[in-house]
Amino acid sequence: MSSNHARFEAVAGAIALGEASPSEHAIFSAHAQNCSRCAGLERAGPSVASFVHTALHEETWRPFVREAVISGIESLHVASGRRTALWICTAVCVTLFLNLVLAAHVGLPSKASTTSLARTSPRQNLVARMPQVRRHPPRAADLAVLRATQTRLKPALDVERERAFQRE
Amino acid sequence: MIGQVQVLGLDRTLDAQYRIERLVLEHQSRLARYLRRFVGDRDVALDLTQEVFLSAYRVLCADPARPLTAGWLYKVATNRAISYLRRRKRSPEVATPIEAAAPFRLDERSAISLDVQSALAGLGREQLACVLLTMYAGYSSQEAAAILSISPEAVRQRVCRAVRSMRRTLEVPA
Numbered sequence: 249m250s251s252n253h254a255r256f257e258a259v260a261g262a263i264a265l266g267e268a269s270p271s272e273h274a275i276f277s278a279h280a281q282n283c284s285r286c287a288g289l290e291r292a293g294p295s296v297a298s299f300v301h302t303a304l305h306e307e308t309w310r311p312f313v314r315e316a317v318i319s320g321i322e323s324l325h326v327a328s329g330r331r332t333a334l335w336i337c338t339a340v341c342v343t344l345f346l347n348l349v350l351a352a353h354v355g356l357p358s359k360a361s362t363t364s365l366a367r368t369s370p371r372q373n374l375v376a377r378m379p380q381v382r383r384h385p386p387r388a389a390d391l392a393v394l395r396a397t398q399t400r401l402k403p404a405l406d407v408e409r410e411r412a413f414q415r416e
Numbered sequence: 417m418i419g420q421v422q423v424l425g426l427d428r429t430l431d432a433q434y435r436i437e438r439l440v441l442e443h444q445s446r447l448a449r450y451l452r453r454f455v456g457d458r459d460v461a462l463d464l465t466q467e468v469f470l471s472a473y474r475v476l477c478a479d480p481a482r483p484l485t486a487g488w489l490y491k492v493a494t495n496r497a498i499s500y501l502r503r504r505k506r507s508p509e510v511a512t513p514i515e516a517a518a519p520f521r522l523d524e525r526s527a528i529s530l531d532v533q534s535a536l537a538g539l540g541r542e543q544l545a546c547v548l549l550t551m552y553a554g555y556s557s558q559e560a561a562a563i564l565s566i567s568p569e570a571v572r573q574r575v576c577r578a579v580r581s582m583r584r585t586l587e588v589p590a
């Protein structure tokens with residue numbers, strides 16, 4: 249019943265908007281004669297539409313939003329520029345942080361700053377990572393043996409060279 | 417390559433700005449008046465109109481090939497107006513109610529204009545959208561249906577119910 253009545257309401261709406269065909273007018277007139285809710289709608293619809301239309305034509309307000317829109321567009325650009333700068337700063341900070349974490353994890357001196365990390369060559373890095381050999385001061389006995397070997401070896405080498413020369 | 421991208425980006429922005437300026441010049445008055453009838457407040461209508469054009473600008477920056485019609489502008493405007501009215505209903509302090517605070521000011525000399533505004537104030541948001549799109553903005557029920565994403569039947573039914581309510585305020589004889 250109500251969906252059936254909704255159909256008549258749609259026709260009444262079409263009449264108000266001037267979109268109804270003559271046959272729709274006839275169908276609605278027949279319905280409105282027996283329906284208290286729809287009585288008079290056939291004439292009221294176009295009248296209301298004409299009121300609204302008149303109100304439109306009597307508008308005296310001349311709104312201008314061009315300046316507001318342009319300033320809105322400019323502030324959109326400023327906001328997007330700020331967002332980009334923020335992204336770049338965040339990316340730089342994250343990279344620095346990851347560098348430090350990686351350096352600490354690999355075993356580089358933890359107090360090495362990022363600038364010193366950037367300056368050290370791969371070879372220096374490698375040397376820094378090599379296990380340190382413990383160095384002891386040379387003992388007096390070792391030094392005596394070394395000197396004796398050097399003095400013994402030197403004349404022997406000279407004799408060898410002299411013999412080779414004579415052979416030639 | 418980066419330079420090319422930047423030039424393309426700048427080109428796109430300038431193109432969007434040019435198209436927006438044309439849209440503003442062409443539609444600002446009708447759209448702002450439509451929104452004023454919708455929300456009943458001139459300043460709110462101006463704010464909403466600006467928002468509609470800024471939305472259009474964002475769309476054009478993202479997709480320059482997209483054709484933006486008046487129907488698209490009215491669709492965005494209607495959605496914004498409906499959200500505004502919904503917000504105002506939830507928290508009345510969002511703005512002063514329409515007719516209470518002399519919204520249609522002294523320059524509005526026409527009695528019909530004032531009567532129509534008070535008749536519109538008695539409508540629900542959906543009926544208001546249908547009446548304003550068809551009777552005020554001049555769209556057919558078919559076009560209004562496309563703007564509101566409902567069926568043309570639904571538009572006509574809402575118009576009929578709105579007429580029932582408005583004819584009492586406008587004292588239209590039966």
Ligand SMILES: [Zn+2]
Pocket residue numbers: 253256279280283284285286287
């Ligand atoms: Zn009926």
